[in-house]
Amino acid sequence: MAGVSQTTVSLVLNGRAEGEVRISPETRERVLQVIRETGYVADPAARRLAERRNRIYGVFTYEAVFPAESADFYHPFLVGIEECAEEAGCDLLLFTSAKVERGERRRIFSAESRIRLADGCVLLGRTIDREDLSRLLSEGIPFVSVGRRDDAGGPVPFVGADYPPAVHALVERAAALGHRRMAYVGAGAGAESYADRLRGFTEAVAATGVEGLHLATADRLFGSGASVVFAEELADGAAIAEAARSRGLDVPRDLSIVALGAPTRPVSTDIDFARFRIPRREMGRRAVELLTQVLERGGTPQELLACELVEGSTLAPVREGR
Amino acid sequence: MAGVSQTTVSLVLNGRAEGEVRISPETRERVLQVIRETGYVADPAARRLAERRNRIYGVFTYEAVFPAESADFYHPFLVGIEECAEEAGCDLLLFTSAKVERGERRRIFSAESRIRLADGCVLLGRTIDREDLSRLLSEGIPFVSVGRRDDAGGPVPFVGADYPPAVHALVERAAALGHRRMAYVGAGAGAESYADRLRGFTEAVAATGVEGLHLATADRLFGSGASVVFAEELADGAAIAEAARSRGLDVPRDLSIVALGAPTRPVSTDIDFARFRIPRREMGRRAVELLTQVLERGGTPQELLACELVEGSTLAPVREGR
DNA sequence: ATCCGCTGCTAATACGGATTACCACCGCGG
DNA sequence: CCGCGGTGGTAATCCGTATTAGCAGCGGAT
Numbered sequence: 001m002a003g004v005s006q007t008t009v010s011l012v013l014n015g016r017a018e019g020e021v022r023i024s025p026e027t028r029e030r031v032l033q034v035i036r037e038t039g040y041v042a043d044p045a046a047r048r049l050a051e052r053r054n055r056i057y058g059v060f061t062y063e064a065v066f067p068a069e070s071a072d073f074y075h076p077f078l079v080g081i082e083e084c085a086e087e088a089g090c091d092l093l094l095f096t097s098a099k100v101e102r103g104e105r106r107r108i109f110s111a112e113s114r115i116r117l118a119d120g121c122v123l124l125g126r127t128i129d130r131e132d133l134s135r136l137l138s139e140g141i142p143f144v145s146v147g148r149r150d151d152a153g154g155p156v157p158f159v160g161a162d163y164p165p166a167v168h169a170l171v172e173r174a175a176a177l178g179h180r181r182m183a184y185v186g187a188g189a190g191a192e193s194y195a196d197r198l199r200g201f202t203e204a205v206a207a208t209g210v211e212g213l214h215l216a217t218a219d220r221l222f223g224s225g226a227s228v229v230f231a232e233e234l235a236d237g238a239a240i241a242e243a244a245r246s247r248g249l250d251v252p253r254d255l256s257i258v259a260l261g262a263p264t265r266p267v268s269t270d271i272d273f274a275r276f277r278i279p280r281r282e283m284g285r286r287a288v289e290l291l292t293q294v295l296e297r298g299g300t301p302q303e304l305l306a307c308e309l310v311e312g313s314t315l316a317p318v319r320e321g322r
Numbered sequence: 323m324a325g326v327s328q329t330t331v332s333l334v335l336n337g338r339a340e341g342e343v344r345i346s347p348e349t350r351e352r353v354l355q356v357i358r359e360t361g362y363v364a365d366p367a368a369r370r371l372a373e374r375r376n377r378i379y380g381v382f383t384y385e386a387v388f389p390a391e392s393a394d395f396y397h398p399f400l401v402g403i404e405e406c407a408e409e410a411g412c413d414l415l416l417f418t419s420a421k422v423e424r425g426e427r428r429r430i431f432s433a434e435s436r437i438r439l440a441d442g443c444v445l446l447g448r449t450i451d452r453e454d455l456s457r458l459l460s461e462g463i464p465f466v467s468v469g470r471r472d473d474a475g476g477p478v479p480f481v482g483a484d485y486p487p488a489v490h491a492l493v494e495r496a497a498a499l500g501h502r503r504m505a506y507v508g509a510g511a512g513a514e515s516y517a518d519r520l521r522g523f524t525e526a527v528a529a530t531g532v533e534g535l536h537l538a539t540a541d542r543l544f545g546s547g548a549s550v551v552f553a554e555e556l557a558d559g560a561a562i563a564e565a566a567r568s569r570g571l572d573v574p575r576d577l578s579i580v581a582l583g584a585p586t587r588p589v590s591t592d593i594d595f596a597r598f599r600i601p602r603r604e605m606g607r608r609a610v611e612l613l614t615q616v617l618e619r620g621g622t623p624q625e626l627l628a629c630e631l632v633e634g635s636t637l638a639p640v641r642e643g644r
Numbered sequence: 645a646t647c648c649g650c651t652g653c654t655a656a657t658a659c660g661g662a663t664t665a666c667c668a669c670c671g672c673g674g
Numbered sequence: 675c676c677g678c679g680g681t682g683g684t685a686a687t688c689c690g691t692a693t694t695a696g697c698a699g700c701g702g703a704t
Contacts, residue, residue, distance in 0.1 A: 004683080004684090005683075005684050005685080006660085006661070006662095006684090007661095007662085007663085007664095007683080007684055007685080008682095008683065008684075009661090010660095010661055010662055010663085011662090011663095011683095013661090014661095014662080016662090016663090020664095021663090021664090021682085021683085022680095022681060022682055022683080023682065023683075024681080024682060024683090027682080027683080039431055039457070041431070041433065041434070041435050041438065042660080042661060042662095043371070043438055043439075043659085043660050043661070044436040044438060044439035045367045045368075045370035045371045045376075045438075045439055045659090045660080045661095046367075046371050046659070046660035046661045046662090046689090047660080047661060047662080048367035048439075048689090049365070049367045049368050049371055049659090049660080049661080049662095049688090049689045049690065049691090050660080050661050050662045050663080050688075050689050051661080051662060051663095051689085052689080054367075054436075055419065055434070055436070056415070056436065056439070064404055064405070064408065082386055082416070082418050083386070085418045085419070086386065086418045086419065089419045089434065090418065090419055091415055091416060091417050091418055091419045091436050092415070092416040092418050093378070093413055093414070093415050093416075094404070094413060094414040094415075094416060095413050096404050096407045096408045096412065096413055096414050097377065097407070097408065097411045097412055097413045109361055109363070111363065112363070112377070112411065113363050114366040114376075114377070114378065114413050115363075116363065116365055116366060116367075117365075117366035117367055117370075117378070117439075135361065326653080326654090327653070327654050327655080328654090328690085328691075329653075329654055329655080329691095329692085329693085330652095330653065330654075331691095332690095332691060332692060332693085333653090333692090333693095335691095336692080338692090338693090342694095343652085343653085343693090343694090344650095344651060344652055344653080345652065345653075346651080346652060346653090349652080349653080364690080364691065364692095365689090365690050365691070367689090367690080367691095368659090368689075368690035368691040368692090369690080369691060369692080370659090370691095371658090371659045371660065371661095371689090371690080371691075371692095372658075372659055372690080372691045372692045372693080373659090373691075373692060373693095374659080
C-alpha cells in the first residue's frame with residue numbers, strides 16, 4: 001500500500017529509521033500514514049519468534065489465581081504485579097492451563113507448557129517445587145520468585161518479606177513487656193517463610209536472653225508456662241485465642257498472642273493481633289521490576305522487603321505471678 | 323538426539339503419527355523417550371505462527387483487573403473464566419499493557435496490541451467502546467463479550483444476564499403486595515445493562531397495569547408518591563435508603579426498595595435488599611465455553627443467563643393510606 | 645525384469661517480522 | 675570519464691514449528 005518493502009515497514013515500525021539504516025522522512029511518513037489508516041499491528045507471535053522478546057510476563061501460581069479460598073492472600077500480590085506490568089507496558093500471561101488434579105499441584109513444566117512464550121515469569125506460592133525451580137534455572141528461563149527461596153541447584157532470584165527482623169522486633173517488644181518465657185507454635189519448616197519466622201524467633205530469644213520454646217502444635221502450649229505465644233500463621237493465632245478462651249484465659253491479660261503471618265486461609269476473626277504487615281503489594285510490584293531488570297541486564301537479584309509492625313491489642317505486659 | 327528429522331518430531335509430538343503420515347512404533351518411542359528425558363516443549367510462539375492456534379485466550383478489561391475498587395464486582399467473572407480456561411487447557415493473557423491514562427480508558431487496539439497473539443478474547447466491562455467492538459468484528463478476531471452488547475456494525479457475540487424477566491418478576495411481586503405506583507431511579511441508558519433494566523421495568527409496569535415513573539436521580543423521588551423504588555444499582559439503593567432514613571421514613575414500612583444490580587462500587591451497606599443475583603461466575607464460565615465454540619465452529623452466539631431472585635427484606639406490602 | 649503399492653521418513657516451504665549485507669543512484673571532484 | 679562517498683532502500687536469511695509433496699526401499703505380482 002505504501003509501495004515499500006516489508007523491511008522498510010519493519011524499520012519504520014521500530015523507529016530504527018534514524019540510526020544506521022536510513023529511510024527518507026517522506027517515505028517514513030507515507031508508511032506511518034498507511035499504518036494509521038489500517039491500524040496495522042505486527043503479529044506478536046512472529047515478533048517473539050524473531051526478536052526473542054514479547055513484553056509478555058508470565059505469572060505462575062500453584063493454586064488458582066482467582067478463587068476465593070486463598071484470594072485474600074494472593075490478591076495483593078497480583079494488584080502489585082498488575083500495576084507494575086501496566087506501567088512497564090507488559091501483558092500478563094496466567095498459566096491456568098496446568099490442570100490442578102485432585103490433590104495434585106500445578107506444575108510449571110508440562111507437555112504443553114507455554115512458559116517460553118513469555119519473556120520471563122513471576123512465581124507465586126507459599127512453596128515452590130524444587131524440581132521446577134532448578135529446571136527454570138538450568139533452562140535459563142528468566143524468572144523472579146515472590147517469596148524467598150532456598151537455592152535449587154543455584155541461587156534463586158526473589159523478592160521476599162524480611163521476616164527475621166520483624167519477628168525479632170516483636171520478641172524484643174515482648175521482652176520489654178516483661179515476658180521471659182515465649183513459645184513459637186508452628187512447623188517452622190516446609191516453606192521458606194515458615195523457616196524464616198522460626199529462625200527470627202530463635203535468634204531473637206537468644207539475643208534477648210529469654211527462654212524460647214518451639215512447639216509444633218498448640219497442644220502443649222498451656223502447660224508450657226509461656227506467657228506469650230508467637231503463632232506462625234494468623235489462623236493459628238485465632239485458634240489459640242479460641243482455645244485460651246475456652247480455658248477461661250483472657251487474652252492478653254493471661255496470655256499474649258503475636259501472629260506472624262497474613263491470612264492465607266480465610267479466617268473469620270476480628271481479633272486485632274499484634275503482628276506485622278507483609279508488604280504484599282510492594283512485593284508484587286518489585287517482582288515485576290526485578291524481572292524487567294533480569295531481562296535487561298541479567299543477574300540474580302535477591303531482595304527482602306521490610307515488614308511493618310502492627311501494634312494490635314494482643315500483646316500486653318506479663319501478668320504478675322506467672 | 324533421536325536421529326530423526328524435525329518433521330518426525332513434530333509428527334510424533336502432535337500424535338499425527340497414526341493417520342496419513344506413518345511413523346514406525348519404534349521410531350516414535352525413541353522420539354518420545356528423548357522428549358521425556360529433555361522435557362522438550364514446542365515453542366508456543368512458533369506454533370502460533372505456523373498453526374494459527376495457541377490455546378491462549380485473551381482477557382480484556384477496561385479497568386484494571388485486580389485492584390480493589392471494582393474487585394468485588396469483577397472477581398466472580400474472573401473466577402468463572404479461570405475455572406473454565408483451566409478445564410479447557412488454556413492459558414489466559416491479561417491485556418494489562420494498555421496503560422490507563424489519567425481519566426482515559428484502556429483501548430483494545432493500540433500500537434502494541436498483542437491481542438492477535440491469543441486465539442480469541444473475552445471482553446469484560448460495564449460498557450465497551452463501540453469502535454473497539456466494530457473493529458474486532460471487522461478484523462474477524464474471535465471474541466465473546468461478558469454482558470449483552472448492542473450491534474456494532476454487526477451482531478456481537480455475548481453472554482449476558484437476563485435482566486428484563488428478573489426485573490419483571492420483581493415488579494410483579496411488588497404489584498402483588500399492593501404497590502400501584504413504582505419508580506425506577508437511574509439513567510436507564512449508557513450501558514446495555516442499564517437499558518435492559520429500565521426496559522424490563524417499563525414493560526413490566528405496562529403488563530401489570532400499575533403506574534411507573536422513571537427518575538434520573540433520586541431527588542424528586544420523595545415527592546413522587548411512589549411506594550416502591552427500583553434502584554438501578556445497589557449503591558443507588560443504599561443512597562436512597564439513607565435518604566429515606568434521614569427523612570424519618572422507615573424501609574420497608576413507608577418505602578420499599580428493590581436493588582437491580584450487584585455492587586460495582588464498594589458499598590458499605592449490610593441492608594438485605596430485595597434484588598436478584600447476577601450469575602457472574604456462570605457468565606465467566608460460559609463466555610469461555612462460547613469462545614471455544616466460536617473458535618471451533620464460528621458463529622455469533624448470544625446467550626442470556628437467568629438471574630435468581632433474592633427475597634431480601636426491603637420489599638413489603640404497601641402501607642395503607644398511601 | 646518391470647511395475648505396483650505400501651511403508652517410513654524427510655526436504656522444502658509457509659507463517660510474519662527483525663536484521664544484515666549489499667546494491668542502485670546521485671552529485672561531485674579530479 | 676572515472677572513482678568516491680553518502681543516501682535510501684531492498685533481497686536474503688533467520689527465528690521454530692506445522693504441513694505437504696515426494697523419495698527410497700522392499701516385497702510381491704505379472
